[in-house]
Amino acid sequence: MTPPSTDFASRVKGAVRRNFNQSADIYRAFEEKTRFFYTLTLKLAEWMGIEKGDTILDIGCGNGASCMALREYCQGTVYGVDLSEAMIADARQRIQDPHIHLFVGDGEKLNTVVGDQRFDAVMYNAALFVFPNPKASLSQAKTLLKPGGSLGFSFYPRVYGPGNSDLIGWAYERLGLPLPKFRTITPWEKACDALEVIFGTIETTTYEMDGSVPFLIDFFSIPAQSASLFPKESYEERARRVRELFESLHEWDGHFTIGWDMAKAENKVSGN
Numbered sequence: 001m002t003p004p005s006t007d008f009a010s011r012v013k014g015a016v017r018r019n020f021n022q023s024a025d026i027y028r029a030f031e032e033k034t035r036f037f038y039t040l041t042l043k044l045a046e047w048m049g050i051e052k053g054d055t056i057l058d059i060g061c062g063n064g065a066s067c068m069a070l071r072e073y074c075q076g077t078v079y080g081v082d083l084s085e086a087m088i089a090d091a092r093q094r095i096q097d098p099h100i101h102l103f104v105g106d107g108e109k110l111n112t113v114v115g116d117q118r119f120d121a122v123m124y125n126a127a128l129f130v131f132p133n134p135k136a137s138l139s140q141a142k143t144l145l146k147p148g149g150s151l152g153f154s155f156y157p158r159v160y161g162p163g164n165s166d167l168i169g170w171a172y173e174r175l176g177l178p179l180p181k182f183r184t185i186t187p188w189e190k191a192c193d194a195l196e197v198i199f200g201t202i203e204t205t206t207y208e209m210d211g212s213v214p215f216l217i218d219f220f221s222i223p224a225q226s227a228s229l230f231p232k233e234s235y236e237e238r239a240r241r242v243r244e245l246f247e248s249l250h251e252w253d254g255h256f257t258i259g260w261d262m263a264k265a266e267n268k269v270s271g272n
């Protein structure tokens with residue numbers, strides 16, 4: 001697996017930072033309405049086997065929805081790191097909990113952010129797919145895990161009907177729009193390969209939600225999420241196209257599902 005060029009990585013991070021700096025208000029409003037990121041974090045935490053009193057590193061913590069879920073879930077200490085100053089500023093404004101520590105920083109340069117601290121668990125909730133070099137981040141994260149600690153991530157949404165058919169692709173086709181070159185910076189397979197190379201055995205699962213057009217419109221109207229579908233357009237145009245794209249799903253005949261793939265691995269104690 002060849003690492004991306006430094007130039008590509010810094011361009012991606014610049015765009016991600018800008019997109020999420022632009023997203024803080026809409027992201028907060030979406031979360032207040034749906035509690036979606038909070039719920040997804042709890043699903044991932046439960047599946048990873050996070051325990052009471054754990055110390056957790058939350059990479060790509062955004063405006064702290066995942067930090068708050070983790071803190072309430074385990075009653076331990078949570079360290080949140082995010083590239084976007086605006087997302088962290090928003091988190092700091094809302095979270096006054098001495099057991100949640102928030103940092104602006106790059107999840108691919110973890111040692112400069114958390115120093116000597118070691119963790120029972122490391123989580124990336126809906127974040128790793130925009131990392132240009134997930135392997136670098138995952139291997140640093142492994143060195144920060146205590147023996148026996150666990151690492152998990154949840155990924156970008158898949159929208160599918162029976163037989164796993166890609167309904168976002170179906171909606172683009174229906175509207176006669178060209179598919180975006182890629183929807184995620186790092187594809188699921190590449191993130192899982194990196195996890196397997198670094199940790200050995202990995203496990204995967206999918207958290208499935210009933211399909212809902214209003215949910216998809218709200219989710220992809222967050223500026224940073226709409227950039228994944230219509231990267232070249234202004235935010236206003238992206239928001240219009242997101243609405244049009246997902247409203248066309250009303251023509252899909254039947255039930256559909258929104259799936260959030262998850263992967264996890266354990267930092268095995270040597271000899272195990």
Ligand SMILES: C[S@@+](CC[C@H](N)C(=O)[O-])C[C@H]1O[C@@H](n2cnc3c(N)ncnc32)[C@H](O)[C@@H]1O
Binds near residue numbers: 037038107
């Ligand atoms: C969809 S949000 C998820 C936020 C949070 N985990 C939650 O559940 O609400 C993804 C976050 O990952 C952050 N991010 C992306 N690349 C990053 C990087 N290289 N280092 C740190 N954070 C990053 C973004 O700034 C954004 O806030």
